[in-house]
Amino acid sequence: MEPTERKRRHSGRITLNDVARAAEVSPITASRALRGERSVAAELVERVKTAADQLGYVPDPAARALASQRSTQVPVLVPLLSNALFVDVLEAVHRTLLPHGYQTLIGVTHYEPREEEQLLRSYLAHRPAGLLLTGFDRTEAARQLLAGSGVPCVHLMELTQAPGVYCVGFSQIEAGHAITEHLVQRGRRRIAFVAAQLDPRTMQRAEGYRRCLRQHGLYDAKLELLSPQPSSMQLGGELLEDLLRTRPEVDAVFFCNDDLAQGGLLCALRLKIDVPTRIAVAGFNDLSGSDQMVPTLTTVRTPRRAIGEASAQMLLTLMRGSVPPQHSMDLGFEPMIRGSS
Amino acid sequence: MEPTERKRRHSGRITLNDVARAAEVSPITASRALRGERSVAAELVERVKTAADQLGYVPDPAARALASQRSTQVPVLVPLLSNALFVDVLEAVHRTLLPHGYQTLIGVTHYEPREEEQLLRSYLAHRPAGLLLTGFDRTEAARQLLAGSGVPCVHLMELTQAPGVYCVGFSQIEAGHAITEHLVQRGRRRIAFVAAQLDPRTMQRAEGYRRCLRQHGLYDAKLELLSPQPSSMQLGGELLEDLLRTRPEVDAVFFCNDDLAQGGLLCALRLKIDVPTRIAVAGFNDLSGSDQMVPTLTTVRTPRRAIGEASAQMLLTLMRGSVPPQHSMDLGFEPMIRGSS
DNA sequence: CTGAAAGCGCTTACAG
DNA sequence: CTGAAAGCGCTTACAG
Numbered sequence: 001m002e003p004t005e006r007k008r009r010h011s012g013r014i015t016l017n018d019v020a021r022a023a024e025v026s027p028i029t030a031s032r033a034l035r036g037e038r039s040v041a042a043e044l045v046e047r048v049k050t051a052a053d054q055l056g057y058v059p060d061p062a063a064r065a066l067a068s069q070r071s072t073q074v075p076v077l078v079p080l081l082s083n084a085l086f087v088d089v090l091e092a093v094h095r096t097l098l099p100h101g102y103q104t105l106i107g108v109t110h111y112e113p114r115e116e117e118q119l120l121r122s123y124l125a126h127r128p129a130g131l132l133l134t135g136f137d138r139t140e141a142a143r144q145l146l147a148g149s150g151v152p153c154v155h156l157m158e159l160t161q162a163p164g165v166y167c168v169g170f171s172q173i174e175a176g177h178a179i180t181e182h183l184v185q186r187g188r189r190r191i192a193f194v195a196a197q198l199d200p201r202t203m204q205r206a207e208g209y210r211r212c213l214r215q216h217g218l219y220d221a222k223l224e225l226l227s228p229q230p231s232s233m234q235l236g237g238e239l240l241e242d243l244l245r246t247r248p249e250v251d252a253v254f255f256c257n258d259d260l261a262q263g264g265l266l267c268a269l270r271l272k273i274d275v276p277t278r279i280a281v282a283g284f285n286d287l288s289g290s291d292q293m294v295p296t297l298t299t300v301r302t303p304r305r306a307i308g309e310a311s312a313q314m315l316l317t318l319m320r321g322s323v324p325p326q327h328s329m330d331l332g333f334e335p336m337i338r339g340s341s
Numbered sequence: 342m343e344p345t346e347r348k349r350r351h352s353g354r355i356t357l358n359d360v361a362r363a364a365e366v367s368p369i370t371a372s373r374a375l376r377g378e379r380s381v382a383a384e385l386v387e388r389v390k391t392a393a394d395q396l397g398y399v400p401d402p403a404a405r406a407l408a409s410q411r412s413t414q415v416p417v418l419v420p421l422l423s424n425a426l427f428v429d430v431l432e433a434v435h436r437t438l439l440p441h442g443y444q445t446l447i448g449v450t451h452y453e454p455r456e457e458e459q460l461l462r463s464y465l466a467h468r469p470a471g472l473l474l475t476g477f478d479r480t481e482a483a484r485q486l487l488a489g490s491g492v493p494c495v496h497l498m499e500l501t502q503a504p505g506v507y508c509v510g511f512s513q514i515e516a517g518h519a520i521t522e523h524l525v526q527r528g529r530r531r532i533a534f535v536a537a538q539l540d541p542r543t544m545q546r547a548e549g550y551r552r553c554l555r556q557h558g559l560y561d562a563k564l565e566l567l568s569p570q571p572s573s574m575q576l577g578g579e580l581l582e583d584l585l586r587t588r589p590e591v592d593a594v595f596f597c598n599d600d601l602a603q604g605g606l607l608c609a610l611r612l613k614i615d616v617p618t619r620i621a622v623a624g625f626n627d628l629s630g631s632d633q634m635v636p637t638l639t640t641v642r643t644p645r646r647a648i649g650e651a652s653a654q655m656l657l658t659l660m661r662g663s664v665p666p667q668h669s670m671d672l673g674f675e676p677m678i679r680g681s682s
Numbered sequence: 683c684t685g686a687a688a689g690c691g692c693t694t695a696c697a698g
Numbered sequence: 699c700t701g702a703a704a705g706c707g708c709t710t711a712c713a714g
Binding site: 366367368369370373380381382385404406407408409410 | 706708
Binding site: 059060071091104232259 | 412436449462466603611
């Protein structure tokens with residue numbers, strides 16, 4: 001046995017070397033041909049690709065990551081998976097990145113900047129190809145980790161004009177304003193805002209609600225019901241009951257999320273409170289089931305799949321080393337006026 | 342410049358070498374100490390761990406994967422993300438694996454064995470540490486890829502006694518049987534089965550339904566309404582309307598999934614059909630919102646979070662090279678009898 | 683446009 | 699219990 005034989009650890013895998021040998025070129029040329037680098041003669045590219053196909057060659061991501069100092073992983077950090085909103089975003093991201101050879105990793109932050117910082121620390125050690133983050137609410141340490149890493153990053157859901165920050169979303173404030181305005185236009189005067197979780201985007205919707213009502217001289221702080229508890233249908237029902245008890249004069253409710261609003265609607269049904277005659281109800285996000293409620297739920301349709309896809313596209317551009325046409329991409333929103341208002 | 346200097350590509354990263362130097366041991370010893378291999382003197386382990394902490398060392402997953410021929414990635418293949426069931430499973434898996442240093446990758450098969458085979462092919466190239474698959478319905482090629490890869494694998498949702506197959510789930514047949522039996526016990530005689538998607542597990546529930554009704558001499562094939570369309574609340578409403586039109590004698594419906602059942606309930610509300618007096622309704626899975634419906638939905642609570650956690654634990658054992666106490670883990674189910682039946 | 687050499691940061695296999 | 703050498707499969711940096 002030769003010494004070189006003695007230490008073999010070959011996995012039986014088809015390697016770039018095998019492809020190169022079959023195509024009768026050097027491994028570097030094979031590597032370049034397969035990655036689509038332009039500086040390779042068309043004929044050689046052809047030969048290499050044919051050989052790779054015939055051998056069933058699949059590049060080793062670990063070797064590639066080690067040599068290039070960059071993996072094909074793209075962590076997506078979202079607050080929760082229990083909100084269908086983020087699942088939709090995640091799905092769209094995943095579907096967009098996969099055909100380009102990138103893996104989507106899940107990161108769940110539970111709306112905790114400290115948790116996000118931890119996750120970021122560990123994901124950055126994996127040399128991710130790119131990063132998708134929800135919103136702008138993070139620790140200073142996280143911000144520095146990001147900046148220092150040089151990893152391309154796109155922010156989801158919210159917008160900013162801050163220089164060097166890439167983002168895809170819509171104006172939460174305007175959306176909150178728009179649906180409140182709708183209730184005002186319907187003749188409502190005692191419009192409550194009912195919210196849970198109280199994350200930054202929820203509070204932006206609250207801001208839109210306030211601005212709208214102040215413009216109409218209708219703002220009343222006592223009609224805001226803010227609960228830090230996690231959002232759920234059940235909580236929506238409970239909050240509506242609270243509200244009707246403590247503020248019986250209320251004639252409309254804007255729930256910050258559709259799960260709360262759906263719960264509110266079902267609660268009204270149970271209590272035989274007529275919607276929208278006695279009280280109008282509006283939600284936010286147009287989640288699954290909102291169009292099936294009795295009455296159907298007025299809400300704001302948010303472009304979450306489009307956000308997932310567009311942010312992934314923007315990231316793809318950045319990972320390619322190019323500059324996207326715009327830093328901030330506003331995908332808008334659409335009020336869905338239905339039976340509950 | 343020396344030749345060795347000329348080619349430096351060092352990333353500025355803290356490496357195992359840095360740790361070894363600081364701890365005054367060889368890199369191999371440092372590697373072993375950090376991975377908790379037993380054959381290292383306690384004192385050295387201490388020194389290495391301290392050095393690693395002080396330097397803020399984070400192992401490079403790519404290098405580790407390349408050298409060991411095994412990554413820390415665990416792809417989880419589920420049919421859909423639009424069914425909250427699988428999101429719950431995924432979340433539990435993710436939460437269980439993360440503290441052990443494993444990354445959860447999403448794979449969406451859309452209930453298509455061919456898609457699953459494709460995904461498997463690409464994921465296996467990444468040398469995953471382990472694999473989590475939904476059910477047993479796959480192509481022969483996929484089966485062979487799996488067997489040939491030697492990658493530890495646990496199957497979710499269904500059970501089998503097949504040798505060498507690890508699985509965590511519950512009996513879909515028994516669960517379908519149990520909820521049907523409940524309807525019979527409530528005095529129902531014309532019990533319909535309404536299903537969508539028609540995936541293997543749905544059809545197992547159908548089998549449970551059939552067996553139960555045959556035992557009671559109540560089976561009537563005309564009361565089965567099977568739609569290959571994707572499951573949704575809206576479809577549930579439509580199917581219920583169909584059923585009431587074509588089979589007005591029906592006095593109970595077992596929907597194969599809660600989204601259909603919720604849609605059915607809301608449809609009944611709209612049509613002013615009294616539930617449960619005129620018709621009893623039961624669903625499956627106990628998804629979010631089922632306990633909020635009017636009336637509340639009778640259903641079968643399935644242990645999806647427990648399945649996610651237990652399957653991840655089983656996989657952890659397998660990845661450690663140990664043998665789990667059992668091949669097949671039955672986590673059961675729980676009929677939730679509520680207002681709709 | 684093409685290639686020989688070295689290196690990415692770890693672990694395996696062997697030896698002692 | 700510890701270590702020197704080699705190797706995992708790719709890409710970078712340099713040269714021509």
